[in-house]
Amino acid sequence: MQSSSKPKHRRTNTVHIRWEFVVEDNEALLSVDTCLYAYIDAQKNELVYIGKCYGTTVHERWNAEDKDLTFDRIARLGTPIKDIALSVGLISLSDNKRFSAQLVQDLESLLIFEEQPCGNVQNRASRGFGRPGLVVDCSGHWPGSGRYIDPGPTP
Secondary structure (H helix, E strand, O other): OOOOOOOOOOOOOEEEEEEEEOOOOOHHHHOOOEEEEEEEEOOOOEEEEEEEEEOOOHHHHHOOOOHHHHHHHHHHOOOOHHHEEEEEEEEEEOOOOOOOHHHHHHHHHHHHHHHOOOOOOOOOOOOOOOOOOOEEEEEEOOOOOOEEEOOOOOO
């Protein structure tokens, strides 16, 4: 007897992140309030920090009081603040996804875990959450790998 069931196709969820450098106080990029952002050592083209915005703007995060400790840590690790370039990651979702604070946090933690930027402390050793199978494609001004596949939580 032949099975009449059709093969199940698992839909792959893909998130695209297009990274753009902030040049000359670009107000449009600095006012984005749902995105990722990265500090890049402009001399070495190397990621030094990855952060997220959800409900706050890139400008507000750049000037936040807690960033003083981040900038101090990055400088101690060898990247002078004057050498940091700011890149904003504009997120595009596939049809079946909606923006949420948790999604933005999951994207940030995946990129930190995979790229290991020296300025980040959390999510470098492990991730307590994730979206197994989520594909993240990065393009533009992004010095890291172009594609990431979320393995899910790590111990």
